[in-house]
Amino acid sequence: MALMARKQGSHSDITGPKVREAALRLIARHGYAAVSMRQLAAEVGVQAGALYNYTPDKQTLLYDLMRDHLVDVIENFDKADPRSDAQSRLRAFVSFHIRYHLPRADAVFVAYMELRNLEPENFAAIEKLRRAYEDRLEAILRQGEAEGAFAMKDARITTRAIIGMLTGFFTWYRQEGRLPLEEVEAIYWDLVGKAVAR
Amino acid sequence: MALMARKQGSHSDITGPKVREAALRLIARHGYAAVSMRQLAAEVGVQAGALYNYTPDKQTLLYDLMRDHLVDVIENFDKADPRSDAQSRLRAFVSFHIRYHLPRADAVFVAYMELRNLEPENFAAIEKLRRAYEDRLEAILRQGEAEGAFAMKDARITTRAIIGMLTGFFTWYRQEGRLPLEEVEAIYWDLVGKAVAR
DNA sequence: TTTTCAAATGAACAGATGTTCAGTTAGATG
DNA sequence: CATCTAACTGAACATCTGTTCATTTGAAAA
Numbered sequence: 001m002a003l004m005a006r007k008q009g010s011h012s013d014i015t016g017p018k019v020r021e022a023a024l025r026l027i028a029r030h031g032y033a034a035v036s037m038r039q040l041a042a043e044v045g046v047q048a049g050a051l052y053n054y055t056p057d058k059q060t061l062l063y064d065l066m067r068d069h070l071v072d073v074i075e076n077f078d079k080a081d082p083r084s085d086a087q088s089r090l091r092a093f094v095s096f097h098i099r100y101h102l103p104r105a106d107a108v109f110v111a112y113m114e115l116r117n118l119e120p121e122n123f124a125a126i127e128k129l130r131r132a133y134e135d136r137l138e139a140i141l142r143q144g145e146a147e148g149a150f151a152m153k154d155a156r157i158t159t160r161a162i163i164g165m166l167t168g169f170f171t172w173y174r175q176e177g178r179l180p181l182e183e184v185e186a187i188y189w190d191l192v193g194k195a196v197a198r
Numbered sequence: 199m200a201l202m203a204r205k206q207g208s209h210s211d212i213t214g215p216k217v218r219e220a221a222l223r224l225i226a227r228h229g230y231a232a233v234s235m236r237q238l239a240a241e242v243g244v245q246a247g248a249l250y251n252y253t254p255d256k257q258t259l260l261y262d263l264m265r266d267h268l269v270d271v272i273e274n275f276d277k278a279d280p281r282s283d284a285q286s287r288l289r290a291f292v293s294f295h296i297r298y299h300l301p302r303a304d305a306v307f308v309a310y311m312e313l314r315n316l317e318p319e320n321f322a323a324i325e326k327l328r329r330a331y332e333d334r335l336e337a338i339l340r341q342g343e344a345e346g347a348f349a350m351k352d353a354r355i356t357t358r359a360i361i362g363m364l365t366g367f368f369t370w371y372r373q374e375g376r377l378p379l380e381e382v383e384a385i386y387w388d389l390v391g392k393a394v395a396r
Numbered sequence: 397t398t399t400t401c402a403a404a405t406g407a408a409c410a411g412a413t414g415t416t417c418a419g420t421t422a423g424a425t426g
Numbered sequence: 427c428a429t430c431t432a433a434c435t436g437a438a439c440a441t442c443t444g445t446t447c448a449t450t451t452g453a454a455a456a
Contacts, residue, residue: 011403031314033231037444049446050404058444113311116229153385154377160370161363161389168362179352187351191359195393209433235414247416248434256414 012053018044019054023061028106032062032117062114063122069107070129076100077136086144090196093137094189097166102181108170134159141196151198162192210251216242217252221259226304230260230315260312261320267305268327274298275334284342288394291335292387295364300379306368332357339394349396360390 022043026035037058041048055061080096082088101108111126118126138159144150152158166188179187220241224233235256239246253259278294280286299306309324316324336357342348350356364386377385 015403029314031229031231033229034315036442038442046403047405048444049406052445053403116227117232153388154381157377157382157385158389160366161386164366164369165359165363168358168366171362179355183352184355187355188359190351191356191393194395195389197392213433234412236412244433245435246414247436250415251433 015044015046015050016054019051019061020065024065024106024110027062027065027114028109032110032114059119059122062110063118063126065107066111066114066118066126067129069104069111070126070133073100074129074133074136077133081136086140086147086149087193089140090144090150090192091189093140094166094192095185098169098185098188099181101167101170105170108167112167134163137162144196149198150196152196158196162195165191213242213244213248214252217249217259218263222263222304222308225260225263225312226307230256230308230312257317257320260308261316261324263305264309264312264316264324265327267302267309268324268331271298272327272331272334275331279334284338284345284347285391287338288342288348288390289387291338292364292390293383296367296383296386297379299365299368303368306365310365332361335360342394347396348394350394356394360393363389 019040023035023040026040026043037051038048041051044051051061055064077093077096077100080092080100082092111130115123115126138155141150141152141155141158145152145155169184169188217238221233221238224238224241235249236246239249242249249259253262275291275294275298278290278298280290309328313321313324336353339348339350339353339356343350343353367382367386
């Protein structure tokens with residue numbers, strides 16, 4: 001039959017993304033266990049059965065959302081990383097983290113809050129990705145120590161403290177429009193920079 | 199009938215606390231929506247109907263757990279607060295936060311992760327308590343600015359950053375026995391102290 | 397126009413959900 | 427001892443759950 005263009009009228013190109021978007025929105029708002037497949041289907045504008053054209057089951061849908069998000073985060077951080085001196089890299093990390101996560105607040109929230117609802121092997125895979133992102137920050141902190149630019153008592157705990165600090169940001173920023181993004185970024189850079197300074 | 203001592207054999211003095219403990223443990227582990235009243239009853243060693251001697255409904259049980267926890271946190275912080283110079287008070291805050299929350303990891307987790315599952319008026323009440331605790335930290339930071347001991351770009355955001363940093367701690371410490379509590383406390387104090395230093 | 401088939405429907409399934417309540421139990425009280 | 431009652435049981439309720447699948451739809455392909 002040779003090469004054939006994808007059907008133009010195919011709904012799956014539209015419905016598929018709609019399912020993922022609606023799932024992120026509903027799960028972020030109500031939690032995985034509290035969102036039923038029928039609620040999700042209604043949000044998409046479809047019957048529950050149709051969702052199973054896009055995911056084998058509810059658990060896999062959650063896992064795919066979390067994995068896709070974390071893979072994107074890591075991939076895009078690696079692009080943004082200047083790979084120069086530790087000070088510049090740390091600054092880039094803080095800036096990237098805030099700017100990249102802000103327009104993806106639902107995905108951040110889900111990837112952070114729904115770990116409990118993953119089956120063991122899915123949990124292990126997601127933890128591995130989360131750890132891979134944390135390891136990138138830890139490497140920057142250790143480089144800074146080696147360069148004599150940073151000083152801290154424990155690079156691993158400092159890594160988690162910084163991530164906790166930056167991530168907590170997304171649990172409240174949406175309500176609070178008080179400050180422009182640039183300002184928030186400057187405030188966080190001030191805190192992080194001073195915390196690890198020599 | 200005059201004054202009468204409480205029945206000695208009364209089970210409600212035993213079952214009541216058991217219900218709250220089991221609820222905290224199960225909800226922390228699996229999430230509010232994922233825990234059924236029958237699971238909770240089984241954990242307590244009772245039939246589902248008996249739970250309704252201890253709570254009018256599932257939602258109120260969640261709300262009571264969160265409220266009791268936050269009220270205790272605030273009450274005990276106020277006792278621990280030295281009310282002296284900002285530097286001492288901040289140090290006491292960090293120390294209190296870590297030491298008080300550590301043996302109450304389940305309650306911390308529930309009070310932090312289950313906000314989404316509160317009905318609007320319960321949510322408002324819990325948010326008020328959370329805010330009251332944050333305000334105590336913010337007051338310390340502003341006192342430090344006034345004394346010339348601290349310098350920061352924005353006291354409100356710094357408050358949330360510090361709380362986020364300290365709270366993130368409880369999402370991973372249970373697994374990681376690598377360092378003794380005193381050491382973790384010292385590491386956090388180092389980070390917080392430097393971050394707000396002049 | 398007829399054929400084709402991806403996409404969606406809608407009913408059905410076995411079981412779980414929060415909550416209520418008449419009835420049972422067991423231990424303290426008088 | 428008999429009485430009382432707080433605590434609990436166990437069945438029932440209406441409704442919701444994730445998932446399956448035979449059937450229908452509608453638009454692109456031939």
